[in-house]
Amino acid sequence: MQRLDRNTLYWMGVTLVVFPILVLLGLLMRAVQAEAATGLQALFYPAMTLHGLGMAGLWFVASLAAANRVLMRYIEPSAAVNRVALLGTLVGVVLLIAATLIGGFAPGWYFLYPLPLHGTWPTWSTIAFLVALAVLGVAWLLWSLDLLRAIAKKYTLRHALAWHYIGGASEPVVPPAIVISTVSLIVCVACLVAAVLVLLGFLGDFVLGAPADALLMKNLTFFFGHVLVNLSLYLAVAVVYDVLPEYAGRPWKTNKIVAISWNCVLVIVLFAYAHHLYMDFVQPVSLHYIGQIASYSSAIPAAVVTIFGALLLVYHSRMRWNLTSLFMYLGLIGWAIGGVGAVIDSTIAVNFKLHNTLWVPAHFHTYMLLGLVPMVLGYFYHACQEAAPQQESAGLHRLLFWLFALGSAGFLLMFYFSGADSVPRRFALYPELIESGSSLALIGLISASVALLGFLIYLWETGRRWVKALAG
């Protein structure tokens, strides 16, 4: 039996409670679009703001918490800093809930400048949002820096980034989780610094009345947001590298290819965000090209190398399929499918047509709902089962897996079909011109409810082990 530290247990608890609430907000949005939630239309944009911000933030901390626990096999991160990050996250979440659901703060989850300062919502909700952004940014930055410090205590930068593998050496052995986490945490510091600059831009306008440059703010906002979501996936992948071999009965080691690919990611991921600005005609075209090239390039080292490695790991192995291995494998598949969607979306000629359609939510929901979420949920179950072992029901696990996977796939397909049918994103209600949006939203709503049912069974399976681990 492997003991689970309290901090990880708390992060799991927060994730498992907040996730279904945010899912319900997503269902509410689809219900409004399907014209099945009469009287709740006014909640659409606050719900969209909280759902988007909440999901991006929640799965970042869930992924980082999972990586934190995995890294504890090799390094000693500070439990106190972890606790501060947890408290900061809780404060930030409460402020965001108050700003959106009580204050009606609704500039969308991109919160693009200067919209948050010019809405119809009360000033206090804007202040609550800005304070939430500051608290979350500081808490997560501290956590990231502490993890880097803990890695630096055991490894040199050269070893942590596996440069010696690139040079042909294989000693000292560095686990892939260390390499991927180091890359992700360095990038994390960069993206949180960008968030600080965005916050300063808002404060300069809000407090001093000195407007910021809208294009600069948009660049920084997407640098922050895009990189945050990317590294959430990378941290979850670090966990998969560490845990999946236990189920395959084979090691998954760092080698030259893994080292080269993740070092490439460290650079490329900093530029890929530019594909969010294709619509900004004032941005020089050269930056658009950089965005497209970086988006294409970032998919190869991270996703292709990892997925190819995972296939080799499983091929002809005596794989033990349970909830963890199924979910982790599903996560890698979802990451691949969502990644293809992302590469298509980052193609300038395609983006020109699809940018403001539901194609975009389709691809990012794919790598979140079928990629990041199952990878982290798979790990949470693994950790809880390790800490508080109970008899596993293969039938129940298969049932919840298929409910979750098929429900999610149906939900996502409706986004893809909508995007292909020109249904615009960010519309609460669809005019007659795009009546297909409502019917596709209804099918999406039903499918997502099936996925939620699967998650509730997961919650039962993992939750009772979590309670036992917490009591122990």
Next chain:
Amino acid sequence: MGQGPRRLTGPQDELVPGCRQRPRQLLWALAAVCFLGFAPASAQSPGAVPDITVRLVSGRSATLSELWASRPLLLALFYTRCVGVCSPYLLSLAETVAAQGGAGTAYDLLALSFDPADDAAAVAAYAARFGLDGRAGWNFATANAEDITALAAAIGFWFKPDTARGQFDHPALTVAIRDGRVVRALEGIPVNARAFRETLWELRGNFVPTYAMPGQNTLLSCFEYDAVTGKARPNWGLLLLVMPALVALAACVVIFAFAPRRPDSAPR
């Protein structure tokens, strides 16, 4: 009275032209599009200028299409009895035109009275009073009331009679027209030299990458557009774009350089 340029954009009501088909067909089409790219959509843009007839002070009648047929046209609206903005506006425009050059070679100007009470003689006298008659590329003219109303509606020019003073309330508006369509409108006096240069650049059919600021005195823009060369120059704001990566790199170096190392530490 506003100051900046107003850009006319494409239609907002057409979602994705040519994409409203069945989902299955579109999925196949999407696969093809990944490799081939989309063909540019043919969208009907707004800003068409009605081809009204004007009476030039020379006594000749001409349609606007005759005037913009050979060169782009800058249209300025005024009236001779104006005791307000008209004369300072036309003088400011003339000064800017003289400074930038190109009148009569790269573009023509039409100063059109929107007051039905004005006739050719009054307009000619007005031009002469301010020394604007006989300048290269400049034309002064009048038009009938219905045509003026139609033109004003199309180009976004408003005027309201002030019966108490026998005047009109109206803005100072310069409208740049190329091939019968409004390219850009400049509002206010003095005529903004930079915006005017950008307008001339656009009248030549070039793309001008500038953007409206959310306020004046904006801090740290990423790019500065030079309307003379038509190129965007990097500005100080770009430094802020690279700052996150530089700070992360510095933090990483400091942490790994100064952290007390215990290579044998292996918890659990």
